[in-house]
Amino acid sequence: MPHLDPYFKQVDSLQDTFIERLREAVAIPSISSEDERRPDVVKMGEWLASQIEALGGTVEKRALGKQPGREHLDLPPCLLGRYGDDPKKPSILVYGHYDVQPAQKSDGWATDPFTLSVDEKGRMFGRGSTDDKGPVLGWLNAIEAHQKAGVDFPVNLIMCFEGMEENGSEGLDDLIAEEAKKHFKDAEVVCISDNYWLGTEKPCLTYGVRGCNYYAIEVSGPGQDLHSGVYGGVTHEPMTDLVRIMNSFVDPDGKILIEGIDELVAPLTDEEAKLYPPIAFTMQDLHESLGSSVSIHDTKEEALQHKMRYPSLSLHGIEGAFYTPGAKTVIPAKVTGKFSIRTVPNMEIDAVTHLVEKHVAAEWEKLHSKNTMKFNIVHCGKWWVEDPNHPNYTAAAKAVERVFGVKPDMTREGGSIPVTLTFQEQLGKNVLLLPMGSSTDAAHSINEKLDKRNYIEGTKLLGAYLHYVAGELRRS
Numbered sequence: 001m002p003h004l005d006p007y008f009k010q011v012d013s014l015q016d017t018f019i020e021r022l023r024e025a026v027a028i029p030s031i032s033s034e035d036e037r038r039p040d041v042v043k044m045g046e047w048l049a050s051q052i053e054a055l056g057g058t059v060e061k062r063a064l065g066k067q068p069g070r071e072h073l074d075l076p077p078c079l080l081g082r083y084g085d086d087p088k089k090p091s092i093l094v095y096g097h098y099d100v101q102p103a104q105k106s107d108g109w110a111t112d113p114f115t116l117s118v119d120e121k122g123r124m125f126g127r128g129s130t131d132d133k134g135p136v137l138g139w140l141n142a143i144e145a146h147q148k149a150g151v152d153f154p155v156n157l158i159m160c161f162e163g164m165e166e167n168g169s170e171g172l173d174d175l176i177a178e179e180a181k182k183h184f185k186d187a188e189v190v191c192i193s194d195n196y197w198l199g200t201e202k203p204c205l206t207y208g209v210r211g212c213n214y215y216a217i218e219v220s221g222p223g224q225d226l227h228s229g230v231y232g233g234v235t236h237e238p239m240t241d242l243v244r245i246m247n248s249f250v251d252p253d254g255k256i257l258i259e260g261i262d263e264l265v266a267p268l269t270d271e272e273a274k275l276y277p278p279i280a281f282t283m284q285d286l287h288e289s290l291g292s293s294v295s296i297h298d299t300k301e302e303a304l305q306h307k308m309r310y311p312s313l314s315l316h317g318i319e320g321a322f323y324t325p326g327a328k329t330v331i332p333a334k335v336t337g338k339f340s341i342r343t344v345p346n347m348e349i350d351a352v353t354h355l356v357e358k359h360v361a362a363e364w365e366k367l368h369s370k371n372t373m374k375f376n377i378v379h380c381g382k383w384w385v386e387d388p389n390h391p392n393y394t395a396a397a398k399a400v401e402r403v404f405g406v407k408p409d410m411t412r413e414g415g416s417i418p419v420t421l422t423f424q425e426q427l428g429k430n431v432l433l434l435p436m437g438s439s440t441d442a443a444h445s446i447n448e449k450l451d452k453r454n455y456i457e458g459t460k461l462l463g464a465y466l467h468y469v470a471g472e473l474r475r476s
C-alpha cells in the first residue's frame, strides 16, 4: 500500500493556496462559444501553461488553426504538457478543459460568476469551478503537494488541456491523431476528471458517456422584423413555423418522436438491468440536484437508465426570438432553433442525423410555408463505453477507498466528453473518468459551484490514483 499520509497532510495544509489558484482561474472568463471572449480563452491557456511551468513541467501551446465556419477566429491553443521524464516510471495521460460555458450575473446568479465566492458551507461558487477548472487544477495541486511533502511523484504525467471542449472540441481530434505516436506515445492509460458523482456523498468511477448530436434549424422569410399589428395574419411567420417543428421532436415525458430512433438503441439485457439497483442513488438525490421534484420517472432504476443508457432530446433555445422583458409586438424575421440528441450504444452519428433530417423535412412539408428553412449540423460527438475490468479502474477504486473509505459506484455519464472515444481509438489505451465534483454542482447552470471538500479530497484522490495506477501497471 503506498505511503500517502505525508502527501495527504500536505494537501490539507495547502488548501488555501489551492483555493487561491482556483480563484485566479475562475476570474478569467474563458467562454469558448462567445467570439468576444476568445482572447480570455487564450489568456486562460497562457495562465494555465505558466502554472504548469512554475511547477517544473514543460508545455507546448499547440495552435489549432482557424475555427471551422468562423474563419475570423483562431482556435485557442491546446496545451500539451509533461511533468517528469523518468523511463522507470509509467506515463499517465490526463485530459481536461480550461474553457467554460457562458455565464452572466443577469442569468440569475446570486454572485458574480467570475469571482469565486466561498460561503459558510464551503461551497465555492463560480463558472468553471467544477467544469472543469477545479479538476484540472487538481492535477497541478497534486504535483505541488508531492513536491512540498517531499514525496516522489509516482508517474510521468502527460497533460492535454484544451480550450474548446464546451464548443465542440474543434481541432482536437486531428491533433490527437497527429500526436498519438509523439506526445502521447508513452501513455499507458488515460484519466479524465470532467464529470460528477451521482449524489453528494459517494464517489464513482465512470466507464461510459453519451454522445451529443447538436443541430440548428433556421427559418427566415420577411426581409426584416415586422410590426405584428400591420403584418400579423398576412405573412407566414418564421417563429410559428419553427415552433411547430421544434414541438414535433419529443413529448412531455421525454419520449423522442423521431421515427426510427428507438430502433437504433441497444436493448436492455437482464444482465445489464442488474447493474442499476446496487448504485447508491435515491430519488431524493435526483430532486436535490434538479432543485425540485420535476423528475419524469418514479424509480431510481428508471431515472438512472434514462440518464446513462437511453437517448434524450433537448430543446436549447431560439436565436433571433424576442426574449427580453416587456411586450414588444414583433414578428421576428429570422429565427434559429437549437436542439441536441444525447446518443447511446448503438446509435451512429450519421444514422441519427439522417433520421432527424428526414423528420424535419417531413414536418416542414406539412406546414406549406413560403418561408425558407435550413437544417444545420452544429457538431456531433459519439458515445463511449470502456472496459471497467482494467487495472486503470482497479487502481482508481483503491484510491477512492483510501481517500473516502468507500467502494465507488460504477456509472455511465449522461453528459458528453467526445475526446474519451478519440483517445480510446487513437491511442488504443484504457480511458477512465474519475470525477471530483458532485451532483449538486450545477455545471452549465447558474450558481455553478465546487464544494471545498470535493476540491481538497479530490486533489488527494487524483494524487492517490497516480500512486495506485503506477502499482497496478507495474504488476500487470
Ligand SMILES: NCC(=O)N[C@@H](Cc1c[nH]cn1)C(=O)O
Pocket: 131, 132, 165, 166, 167, 168, 194, 195, 212, 214, 414, 415, 416, 417, 443
Ligand atoms: N463536462 C463535460 C461537458 O459538459 N460536456 C459538454 C460537451 C458538449 C457537447 N456539446 C456541447 N458541449 C456536454 O454538454 O455534455
Ligand SMILES: [Zn+2]
Pocket: 097, 131, 132, 165, 194
Ligand atoms: Zn467539462
Ligand SMILES: [Zn+2]
Pocket: 101, 131, 166, 443, 444
Ligand atoms: Zn461542460
